[in-house]
Structures are given as structure tokens and as C-alpha cells.
Amino acid sequence: MTKLPDREPTLRVLPLPKDLNQSGDVFGGWLMAHVDIAGSIPAIRRARGRVVTIAVNSFVFREPVFVTDLVSFYATIVREGTTSITVDVEVYSERDPMNPHVVKVTEATLTYVALDERGGKRPLPSMEGR
Template sequence: MMPMPADANGNGDIFGGWIMAQVDLAGAVLPMRIAKGRIATVAVNEFVFKQPVSVGDLLSFYATVTRIGTTSVTVHVEVYAERNPQDLYVVKVTEAKLTYVAIDMQGQPRKIPPQD
């Protein structure tokens, strides 16, 4: 994912809210697979901005499941930025812990199916 100029604030740094939205999307992939259906974000347990993100940074998101409960899945997401293509280097810019809950068609919590 590469942030664009419209995602930047007046100082040229990418909005924290834009990064949070991308982390939420990336973090939801594994819980959706585990829940085998619809999920909702119920908690942002931790969110740490370690470095600013700039236009032109190429972001990579890595999610790891840290807990599977009866109705919820918690994930840890790390975000890395590739910078300076002429002399490439990678830096961790953000990490977060989010919890998602499996929900039914009425938006009510439902049990996570047994894992194979």
C-alpha cells in the first residue's frame, strides 16, 4: 500500500487515521477466515506510531493471531515502510493490537467455528 498526497496532513506526514484504517483492514483478514464469515472490530487494544509515514513510502502489513476466544479473535499487526528507492531501507512505523468479534446477519455475536 502506498499513501498518496491526499492522505497527508499540512506537514506532509500521512494522517494517523488513514494508517489506522489500513491497519484495521489488514488486521481483519485472518479473523474473517477464522470466523468463516462476518466480523466486526470491537477493540483497538493498543496502537503505537513509531515513525512518521510519508508520501512515497511503500507500506507492508503483517498480522499474527494472538488469541482465539469463543466469539473473538485478537491480532497483532506490524507495519513496515520501505523508503528511499535509490538506497532502500525498511523501518517499522506502526504496531497495533486489535480484537474482532464474529457476528451473525443481525450483528449479534456468534461462536467461532471449531478450527481444523
């Protein structure tokens, strides 16, 4: 039996009927957009400022997402470079309130780059004093 990770989710969202495709499942693009938002949150915090997505290193759809699912996104920094931050995002759906269960629906790895005020790459700030 799958369980939610034992930590606070980075993002939690309920899809709406407008987010469904012709088959009645949530659009993959909706899920991808929310994975990018969730991944950017720890990247922005670490960079202490603006970041942009430069790569979607991997993205695996494991299960469909339904309009009645409560979707939770868990993002963790897994690597840092001079200007870049790589984040793993795991996505779980809580289903069927009458018979609740959890399903892991997606996992992805994305890389972000810290930007300066002109939009150029900048080094990540030191971890000292945090």
C-alpha cells in the same frame, strides 16, 4: 538494520498525496484505517464470515509515514476466545528507492468479534476440517 518479516504481507499500500496532513506526513487516521483492514483479514478467515472491530487494545506510532513509502502490514492472530479474535499488526515502510531501507512505523493489537447474519455475536467455528 530493520528488515521486512520473512512472510507475505497481509496488505501492501502506497499512500497518495491526498493522505498527507499539513506537515507532509501521512495522516495517522489513514494508517489506523489500514491497520484495521489488515487485522480484519485473518479474523474474517478464521471466523469464516463477518467480523467487527470491538477494541483497539494498543496502537503505537513509531515513525512517520511518507507519501513515497511502500507500506506493508503483517497481521497475526495471537488469541482466540469463544466469539473473539485478537490480532497483532506490524507495519513497515520501505523508503528511498535510490537508497532502500526499511523502517518499522507502527504496531497495534485489535480485537474482532464474529457476527451472525443478524449482527449478533456468534461462536467461532471449529478448527476441524480446515
